[in-house]
Amino acid sequence: MELQNHKEENGISSNQNVPNQDLIQRVTGSFGKYQLYLCLLIFLSKFPVAFHQMAIIFLSPKVEYDCEGSGNNATCPCPNPQYDTSIFTNSIIMEWDLICDRKWLTSFTQTLFQLGTLLGSVLFGMASDRFGRKRPLLLAVVIQVSMGIVAAYVPDFWTFTFVRFLVGMSVGGTMVTGFVMVMEFVGTKYRDVISALYQVPFNMGHMLLPVFGYFLRDFKEFQFAISVPGIILLLYFFLIPETPRWLVAVNKTDEAITILERVAKVNNRPTENIRRDVELYQESVQKNQLKKGNILDLFRTPNLRKNILAMSFNWLTCSYCFYGVSQYVGQLSGNVFVNVAASASVTLLGTLASIPLMKVIGRRTILIVFNAICALCLLILCVIPEGIGSVICASIGVVASFIVFVLVYLYCTELFPTVVRNAALGFSSMMARVGSMLAPFVIELRDVALWMPPLIFAIFPLLAACITFVLPETKGCELMTTIEEGEQFGKKKSTTSKT
Numbered sequence: 121m122e123l124q125n126h127k128e129e130n131g132i133s134s135n136q137n138v139p140n141q142d143l144i145q146r147v148t149g150s151f152g153k154y155q156l157y158l159c160l161l162i163f164l165s166k167f168p169v170a171f172h173q174m175a176i177i178f179l180s181p182k183v184e185y186d187c188e189g190s191g192n193n194a195t196c197p198c199p200n201p202q203y204d205t206s207i208f209t210n211s212i213i214m215e216w217d218l219i220c221d222r223k224w225l226t227s228f229t230q231t232l233f234q235l236g237t238l239l240g241s242v243l244f245g246m247a248s249d250r251f252g253r254k255r256p257l258l259l260a261v262v263i264q265v266s267m268g269i270v271a272a273y274v275p276d277f278w279t280f281t282f283v284r285f286l287v288g289m290s291v292g293g294t295m296v297t298g299f300v301m302v303m304e305f306v307g308t309k310y311r312d313v314i315s316a317l318y319q320v321p322f323n324m325g326h327m328l329l330p331v332f333g334y335f336l337r338d339f340k341e342f343q344f345a346i347s348v349p350g351i352i353l354l355l356y357f358f359l360i361p362e363t364p365r366w367l368v369a370v371n372k373t374d375e376a377i378t379i380l381e382r383v384a385k386v387n388n389r390p391t392e393n394i395r396r397d398v399e400l401y402q403e404s405v406q407k408n409q410l411k412k413g414n415i416l417d418l419f420r421t422p423n424l425r426k427n428i429l430a431m432s433f434n435w436l437t438c439s440y441c442f443y444g445v446s447q448y449v450g451q452l453s454g455n456v457f458v459n460v461a462a463s464a465s466v467t468l469l470g471t472l473a474s475i476p477l478m479k480v481i482g483r484r485t486i487l488i489v490f491n492a493i494c495a496l497c498l499l500i501l502c503v504i505p506e507g508i509g510s511v512i513c514a515s516i517g518v519v520a521s522f523i524v525f526v527l528v529y530l531y532c533t534e535l536f537p538t539v540v541r542n543a544a545l546g547f548s549s550m551m552a553r554v555g556s557m558l559a560p561f562v563i564e565l566r567d568v569a570l571w572m573p574p575l576i577f578a579i580f581p582l583l584a585a586c587i588t589f590v591l592p593e594t595k596g597c598e599l600m601t602t603i604e605e606g607e608q609f610g611k612k613k614s615t616t617s618k619t
Contacts, residue, residue: 143401144364147380147394150307151314152387158305159314161360162298163321165257165353168264169291170325171332171346173237173443176230176560177450177460178333178342180212185219196220207456210338216277223567227560229281234443236288237295238553244293245300245546252370253301254362260293261353268347272340296549299529304363305383311533316475316526323468323522326446330457330464373398415543418536421607427535428544430587432551434487435528437584439552441494441521444559444577449514451566452506463515470519474526482595483531484588487524491585494520498578502571514574521581534594537606555580 148154187198196219203214212218218226240260247256267286274280299318306314329346336342364383367376377395384391418428449463450456477486497517504510528548536544565572592610600606 143368143397144304144380145307147389147397148305148364148383149387149389151310152383152389154383154386155305155307155310157386158360159302159317161356162302163318165261165294165298166318166321167325167328168268168346168350168353169294170322171329171349172233172264172268172287172291173322174326174329174446175343175346176233177447177456178208178211178329179339180218180226180229181208181333181456182451183208183211183213208337208339210340212277212280212339215339218277224561224564225277225281227564229277229284230447230560231557232281232285233288234553234556236285237292237556238550240289240292241296241549241553242292242546243289245296245542247293248297248300248366249542252362252366253297253304254356254360256293257297257301257360258356260290260297261350261356263287264290264294265347265350265354268350269344272344272347292553301360301363304365312478312530313475315529316471316478319471319522319526320468323464323471326464326467327461330461333460334457368398368402371402373402414540415547417540417603418544418547421603423607423610424536424540424603426590427592427606427610428547430591431528431532431535431544432548433587434491434524434584435532435548435552436555437491437580438521438524438528438555440555440559440580441498441577442518442525443556444562444573445498445514445518445521447560448563448573448577449511449518451563452510452514454507454511459511462511463518466515466519467522470523471526474523477523478527478530482593483527483534484591484593486527487531487588487591488585490520490523490527491581491588493517494524495578495582495585498574498581501574502578506570517577524581524584531591531594534597535591535609537600537602539603540606 184204185198185201187195188200188202198220201217201219205214208214212229213226216222216225244256244260247259264287267283267290271280271283271287274283299315302314302318303311332342332345336345361379361382362375364376364380367373367379377398380394380398381391383389384394417424419425446460446463449459452459474486494517497513497520501510501513501517504513529545532545532548533541559577562573562576565576597609600609
């Protein structure tokens with residue numbers, strides 16, 4: 121009765137038509153040996169994603185320099201800087217003199233990387249709908265490995281920035297297609313857990329980055345070292361299949377049946393009726409095919425428009441804070457390797473903690489609470505001196521923003537109906553990249569005042585916590601299908617009688 125009332129409060133009738141039982145899930149099972157095998161393979165791709173996404177921390181670490189003849193540190197203009205190489209022997213700042221009037225180029229190269237990630241997410245997402253999940257993923261892996269290695273040997277800043285832009289595109293492609301592939305094999309019951317665990321290899325890659333940075337103090341050696349492990353992903357050519365869901369959707373029935381039979385055998389499921397079930401399912405889909413929505417449908421009606429604006433601002437905020445504050449930690453005083461490792465370690469704990477949180481607490485409550493925690497930590501960071509306390513506050517801010525990052529994937533999936541769900545995820549993901557593109561320039565404000573970056577970072581999660589109050593709760597509600605259901609969702613109905 122409680123669940124029924126919850127659905128009716130959100131404007132969804134308890135006797136609405138329930139979609140047919142999911143064919144793929146019925147044939148393969150929700151989660152078996154094959155899904156475990158596939159998850160382990162795809163999860164490997166998140167390590168190089170983390171390496172390249174967070175590499176800027178060690179490509180352009182904080183550096184001290186003296187100006188020849190002036191006797192002063194960091195004086196501008198400085199035609200012949202003498203860099204302190206006691207910690208890092210070479211960085212992109214030292215290599216191309218990214219100081220004084222060229223200092224903005226350090227942030228610019230990271231912003232272009234994130235722009236590449238944005239474009240890669242969109243382009244590879246479109247390609248995966250057109251050409252299947254496997255081929256775009258393989259292309260992204262090849263670009264990531266080859267361009268990552270090339271970036272270690274390019275002679276000038278602009279070529280380096282362009283090559284990193286291509287790496288960013290491949291990273292966006294890897295993340296989008298890999299996540300879709302996993303979600304299309306895993307049953308509904310386990311998707312919330314797997315969507316959270318999908319972030320764990322990213323956290324572990326982030327934790328490994330200081331190890332690379334510690335042993336390889338020249339940025340060229342570092343860039344080469346973080347790119348080479350991606351070669352193992354070329355085994356995807358032989359080890360991963362196309363997803364049966366896509367094959368069924370594009371009427372490649374025989375290929376879908378072959379893969380489904382293989383998966384069913386590995387998971388000890390019956391295989392006798394797979395062909396008949398797939399053919400019946402395709403007939404049913406063709407008879408009841410829904411009109412596909414697009415990104416404009418998210419803004420045509422008031423309720424969906426309110427939801428997508430609030431949700432996309434949350435995506436922008438968590439990306440802005442996570443990437444920005446993670447990079448900011450590398451600029452704090454103290455041992456940069458310990459600071460980054462500590463920040464990455466607590467982020468891993470946050471990811472693991474998000475799993476029971478999503479099982480027990482409502483999506484909206486988690487979003488409000490952790491946005492508020494992130495904002496509070498960053499505001500404290502404005503007023504305390506740099507040291508252990510500032511690293512702890514920054515690390516808590518990073519972990520709070522990452523818990524939000526984990527949650528918004530699931531929340532966004534539940535909040536929008538099937539016909540516009542991919543459009544909502546795509547638009548929200550684009551806004552997340554906008555946030556990560558803005559973040560590097562905020563860090564530069566340390567030169568104006570040490571308190572400015574944390575203050576400007578804190579404003580966004582504070583606003584996000586307030587904005588989230590307008591979103592409906594989705595925990596315990598069935599996924600919607602049509603635009604009409606999405607428009608009614610969250611609108612409370614007055615009830616004349618209660619049982």
